[in-house]
Amino acid sequence: MNAEDKQKSDTIISTKDLNVWYDDFQALIDVTMDIPEKSITALIGPSGCGKSTFLRTLNRMNDLIESAKTTGSVLYRDQDIFHSSMEVSELRRHIGMVFQKPNPFPMSVYDNVAYGPRTHGTKSRAKLDDIVERSLRGAAIWDEVRDKLRQNALGLSGGQQQRLCIARALAVQPDVLLMDEPTSALDPISTTKIEELILQLKENYTIIIVTHNMQQALRISDGTAFFLLGDLVEYGSTDIIFSTPSDKRTEDYITGRFG
Amino acid sequence: MKTIMWISAFITCGLIIGIIVYVFAKGIPFISWDLLSTSPTYIPPHIGILPDIMNTIYIVIASLVVMVPLGAGAAIYLEEYATNQKVVAVIEYAAETLSGIPSIIYGLVGMLFFCEFAGLRTSILAGALTLVIMNLPSIMRTTQESLKTVPQSYREGAFALGAGKWRVIRTVVLPGCVDGIITGCVLATGRILGESAALLFTAGFAHTLNSFFEGLMSPGATLTVALYVYAKEQGEFGAAFAIAAILMILTLGINSLAMWLERHFRKMREQGYPQEKTKE
Numbered sequence: 144m145n146a147e148d149k150q151k152s153d154t155i156i157s158t159k160d161l162n163v164w165y166d167d168f169q170a171l172i173d174v175t176m177d178i179p180e181k182s183i184t185a186l187i188g189p190s191g192c193g194k195s196t197f198l199r200t201l202n203r204m205n206d207l208i209e210s211a212k213t214t215g216s217v218l219y220r221d222q223d224i225f226h227s228s229m230e231v232s233e234l235r236r237h238i239g240m241v242f243q244k245p246n247p248f249p250m251s252v253y254d255n256v257a258y259g260p261r262t263h264g265t266k267s268r269a270k271l272d273d274i275v276e277r278s279l280r281g282a283a284i285w286d287e288v289r290d291k292l293r294q295n296a297l298g299l300s301g302g303q304q305q306r307l308c309i310a311r312a313l314a315v316q317p318d319v320l321l322m323d324e325p326t327s328a329l330d331p332i333s334t335t336k337i338e339e340l341i342l343q344l345k346e347n348y349t350i351i352i353v354t355h356n357m358q359q360a361l362r363i364s365d366g367t368a369f370f371l372l373g374d375l376v377e378y379g380s381t382d383i384i385f386s387t388p389s390d391k392r393t394e395d396y397i398t399g400r401f402g
Numbered sequence: 403m404k405t406i407m408w409i410s411a412f413i414t415c416g417l418i419i420g421i422i423v424y425v426f427a428k429g430i431p432f433i434s435w436d437l438l439s440t441s442p443t444y445i446p447p448h449i450g451i452l453p454d455i456m457n458t459i460y461i462v463i464a465s466l467v468v469m470v471p472l473g474a475g476a477a478i479y480l481e482e483y484a485t486n487q488k489v490v491a492v493i494e495y496a497a498e499t500l501s502g503i504p505s506i507i508y509g510l511v512g513m514l515f516f517c518e519f520a521g522l523r524t525s526i527l528a529g530a531l532t533l534v535i536m537n538l539p540s541i542m543r544t545t546q547e548s549l550k551t552v553p554q555s556y557r558e559g560a561f562a563l564g565a566g567k568w569r570v571i572r573t574v575v576l577p578g579c580v581d582g583i584i585t586g587c588v589l590a591t592g593r594i595l596g597e598s599a600a601l602l603f604t605a606g607f608a609h610t611l612n613s614f615f616e617g618l619m620s621p622g623a624t625l626t627v628a629l630y631v632y633a634k635e636q637g638e639f640g641a642a643f644a645i646a647a648i649l650m651i652l653t654l655g656i657n658s659l660a661m662w663l664e665r666h667f668r669k670m671r672e673q674g675y676p677q678e679k680t681k682e
C-alpha cells in the first residue's frame with residue numbers, strides 16, 4: 144500500500160454502538176461503522192430500516208426532532224460530535240447535506256449558493272461572487288445558470304435544482320456530503336448527471352449516500368452498508384457486498400427477494 | 403325546492419343591495435368637503451367629522467403598532483420555538499375562546515384595567531390597547547397559519563448549512579409569512595373600523611381635533627362611535643348616514659385591499675424572496 148492509498152483509507156467518521164430512538168421506537172440498534180475519507184459509501188436497505196436516521200444523526204439534523212434520543216458515539220475526525228464543545232453550526236458546515244426532494248430556497252440562484260457563506264460570516268461581494276461561481280462549477284451547473292444568477296431558483300428544472308442544492312452545500316467548503324436519495328425524485332438523465340457529479344466530487348469530498356437503487360449503489364459507491372430494521376447487517380466493499388455477501392439477508396435484499 | 407332556494411338567494415341579495423343603496427342614498431348627499439375637513443362647533447351649530455377621521459386613523463395605527471409585534475412574536479414563538487405541545491394547545495384554545503367573546507366585555511374589562519387601573523383614563527390609547535387585546539388572538543392565528551405554510555424543507559435546508567434558529571426564521575421563514583401578517587393587519591383594521599361597543603367604554607366620544615400623541619392621551623370618537631353619537635344622542639341622521647356611507651366605502655376598500663394583497667403576495671412567492679444585502 145503506497146502513501147496515497149493509506150491516506151485515502153483514513154477513517155473520517157466513526158460510529159460506535161449508535162442507538163437512536165423515536166420515543167419508544169428504536170430506529171437504530173448498536174450501529175458501529177467506520178467511514179473512510181474521500182470515498183463514496185452507499186447506505187441501502189428496505190424502507191424504514193433507519194438509513195435516513197443514520198444519515199441525519201451524523202450532522203445532528205436529528206436534533207431537530209423532538210422525540211429522537213441518541214446513545215453511543217459518533218466521531219468526526221476523532222471529535223465526539225455530541226460533546227458540548229462541538230458547535231452544531233460548525234459541524235454542519237463540515238458535514239453538508241443534500242435532501243431527497245430538491246429544496247432550493249425561494250430566492251435567486253445566487254442567494255441560494257451564497258446562503259451558507261453568508262451564514263458563516265462572508266459579506267464581501269467579490270468573495271461571494273467567487274464562491275458562487277466556484278460552487279456552481281463544482282456542481283456542474285455553472286454553464287446552465289450563469290445567465291440566470293438573479294433569477295428565482297424555483298424556476299429551474301428538478302435536476303438543476305438538485306445540482307443547485309449540491310452547489311449550495313459545496314459553498315461552505317464542507318468535508319463530508321450526506322445525500323439522502325438525491326436522485327429518487329429525478330428523471331434518468333438528471334440522475335446520470337448527478338451520478339457523474341458525485342463521482343467527480345469524490346476527489347475532494349467524502350460522500351455518504353442513501354439509495355434505493357441497487358444499480359446506483361453498484362455504479363458509484365466504494366463501500367456499501369446494508370441496514371435492516373435498525374441493524375447494520377453487513378458493511379464492506381461494494382464489489383464484495385454485491386457479489387459474495389456473507390449474510391443471507393443481504394443477498395436476499397440485493398437479489399430483490401424483499402424490500 | 404329549487405324555487406325556494408332561488409327565493410332565499412334573491413331575498414338575501416336583495417337585502418344586502420337594499421341596505422347598501424339605502425345607506426348611500428341617504429348618506430352621500432350629506433358628504434361634503436366641509437363635512438370631511440372641519441371640526442364640529444356648537445355656535446354656530448355645525449357638524450364636521452375631521453376629528454373622528456383622525457381619531458380613527460390614530461387608533462388604527464396605535465393598535466397595529468402594538469398588536470403586530472406581539473401577535474406575530476407570539477405566533478413565531480409557538481410555531482418555531484415552543485417545544486411543549488400541550489402548552490401550545492392550551493394557548494391556542496385560549497386564543498380561540500378569546501376571539502368568541504362579545505366585544506362589549508372587552509370594553510368593560512378595558513375600562514377597568516386600562517382606564518382605571520393603569521391610569522390612562524378614557525383615551526384613544528386605552529381604546530387602542532383594548533382593541534389590541536381583542537384582535538391579538540386573530541393576528542396570532544393568521545400568522546401561525548401562514549408560518550405553517552412555509553415548507554419544512556426550507557428550514558431543514560437552512561439548518562443543514564449551519565444556520566442558527568434566528569437566522570433561519572429571519573431569512574427563510576419570515577419572508578414566507580409576511581403575507582399572513584399583512585393580511586391579518588388588514589382584517590384587524592376592518593374590525594377596528596367597525597368596533598363601537600368596546601370603544602364607547604374606553605375611548606369615549608369627544609370630537610376634538612388633536613395631533614397624534616395628544617390624541618392618544620385624550621378621549622376621542624372614531625367614525626363608528628361618532629355614528630352612534632350623532633344618531634342616538636343628537637338625532638343628526640344626515641351626519642350619521644354620511645358617516646355610515648363613508649364607513650361602507652372604507653370597508654369595501656379594505657376588503658379589496660385584502661384581496662389584492664393576497665394576489666400580490668402569491669405572485670411574489672412565485673418570484674422568490676428579496677435578496678440579502680451584500681457589501682460591495
Ligand SMILES: Nc1ncnc2c1ncn2[C@@H]1O[C@H](COP(=O)(O)OP(=O)(O)OP(=O)(O)O)[C@@H](O)[C@H]1O
Pocket residue numbers: 165168170188189190191192193194195196197208210
Ligand atoms: N420523526 C420520526 N418520529 C417517529 N418515528 C420516526 C421518525 N422518523 C423516522 N421514524 C421511524 O424510524 C424508522 C426509520 O426511519 P428512517 O426514515 O430512518 O428510514 P429509512 O431507512 O430512511 O426509510 P426510507 O427508505 O423510507 O427513507 C422508521 O420506522 C420510521 O417510521
Ligand SMILES: [Mg+2]
Pocket residue numbers: 194195196323353
Ligand atoms: Mg429515508
